Amino acid sequence: MEPDHAVLSIVRQCDLLSISRSGFYYEPRGESAENLALMRLIDEAYLHFPYYGSRQMARHLRRLRHAVGRRRVRRLMAKMGLAAIYQKPRTSAPNREHRIYPYLLRELVIDRPNQVWCSDITYISMRRGFMYLVAVMDWATRRVLSWRVSNSMEADFCIEALEEALAKHGRPEVFNTDQGSQFTSPCFTGILATNGIKISMDGRGRWMDNVFIERLWRSLKYECIYLYAFETGGELRAGVSTWLGHYNSHRPHSTLCGRTPDEVYYARPLPALVLGHAPAPGPAAGGRKAA
Numbered sequence: 001m002e003p004d005h006a007v008l009s010i011v012r013q014c015d016l017l018s019i020s021r022s023g024f025y026y027e028p029r030g031e032s033a034e035n036l037a038l039m040r041l042i043d044e045a046y047l048h049f050p051y052y053g054s055r056q057m058a059r060h061l062r063r064l065r066h067a068v069g070r071r072r073v074r075r076l077m078a079k080m081g082l083a084a085i086y087q088k089p090r091t092s093a094p095n096r097e098h099r100i101y102p103y104l105l106r107e108l109v110i111d112r113p114n115q116v117w118c119s120d121i122t123y124i125s126m127r128r129g130f131m132y133l134v135a136v137m138d139w140a141t142r143r144v145l146s147w148r149v150s151n152s153m154e155a156d157f158c159i160e161a162l163e164e165a166l167a168k169h170g171r172p173e174v175f176n177t178d179q180g181s182q183f184t185s186p187c188f189t190g191i192l193a194t195n196g197i198k199i200s201m202d203g204r205g206r207w208m209d210n211v212f213i214e215r216l217w218r219s220l221k222y223e224c225i226y227l228y229a230f231e232t233g234g235e236l237r238a239g240v241s242t243w244l245g246h247y248n249s250h251r252p253h254s255t256l257c258g259r260t261p262d263e264v265y266y267a268r269p270l271p272a273l274v275l276g277h278a279p280a281p282g283p284a285a286g287g288r289k290a291a
Contacts, residue, residue, distance in 0.1 A: 031079075031129070038068060039076050040125045044226070046082050047218050053084040080123040081132070081153060081180075098184040104174055104200035110140050113265045116200075117145065117165065117172040119158065120213045121180060122221075124149065124236065127229040131236060134158045135244075136165040137213050139176070142253060143261035144216070144244050145169050149237055155182040162191055176200040219247070 003010060031039070038061065045052060045060055052060065054074035061068045077083070110116050116139040124131045134157055135147040146165040150157035175197050177183035183201070192199050224243040230236040252258045 035076060036125070036129070038066065038073075039080055039123075039130060040226075041066070042073070042076060042082065043080065043123055043125055043221070047221065050214075051084050056084075080130070081121065082123065098181060098186070099189065100179055100184060101189075101199040101201045103176075103203055104198060105139075105176055108174075113138055113141050113143075113267075114170060114172050115140055116174045116176060118176040118213050119162070119183065120178065120217070121153070121158070121182065122217045124221075124225055124240075126236060127231050131233060132157075133240065134161050134182075135213065135216065136161050137216065138169075138172075138261075138265060139212060141261050141265040142212060142216070142256065143248055143265040147240065147244065149233065149240065151233070153182065155185045155188055158182045159188055159191065162188065166191075166195060171195045171197055174198045174200050176202070178202045216247075220244075 002008075002013070005013065041061060041064065042057055045057060049056075049060075054070050054077055057077065058068055058070045058073040061073065105116065108116075117136055118139050119134060119136045121132055121134045124133050129151075131149050131151050132153055133147060133149050136145045137143065138145055145168065146161045148157040148161040148164075175192050177200075179201050182188065189199055220240070220243060224239055228239055230239055247261070249260055249262050252260055256264050
């Protein structure tokens with residue numbers, strides 16, 4: 001739309017684009033403080049109970065003394081990109097341009113860096129709004145290779161994270177994601193195919209197929225996001241950057257025999273431990289429990 005177009009009036013432009021004039025002048029409003037608080041509670045509950053649908057989530061919130069109905073919860077969960085993990089019937093055909101690839105990791109031994117990468121998107125609550133975070137992780141070492149935040153669920157920020165990971169770390173043999181539209185988009189899968197990377201996708205409702213990055217989200221939220229109510233996108237990026245730096249470099253994992261993701265990814269020797277001289281965690285890293 002061009003309000004100052006020399007030839008076409010706003011009415012004529014609306015007619016050509018098949019939108020109403022009121023729709024052109026509409027300015028969307030952000031979620032209320034009450035809804036943002038509910039979204040925070042929904043996000044926390046979903047980390048523990050990813051099988052909760054809108055009906056069960058509404059019951060959970062009512063037990064917390066929030067007067068909320070299923071329709072409202074369903075709308076908020078859809079806005080957050082959350083859905084229950086149970087299998088659902090296929091009621092509509094997928095977009096023909098968005099091919100769904102098979103899951104390739106079943107019974108595959110993953111034991112070296114850059115063998116398999118995975119990626120996922122999560123909702124991030126803020127004091128006065130919310131954003132979305134995508135990360136690319138090396139499956140064997142749990143190292144976060146790249147990440148991006150965005151205020152929308154468009155595929156662009158996922159593509160940027162993928163391109164950064166490829167530029168900095170080479171390319172994996174297999175790349176695994178869920179069946180979200182950002183990852184099935186031709187632009188995203190095209191980059192993988194061009195680089196000769198095998199594409200793997202979780203089964204519908206199979207969040208456990210990408211369990212390691214799901215554990216990353218839980219650690220990040222409880223050790224950073226929920227402790228620091230970030231006001232702006234800049235504050236959020238700085239906080240996430242600090243926590244992920246600590247996670248990669250200083251946070252030992254039991255599954256990595258007490259090593260950090262950096263030490264395993266770069267095959268570094270385990271540093272000598274001196275009591276009282278352990279690296280200090282970032283400002284948002286509250287715990288040491290392995291993910």
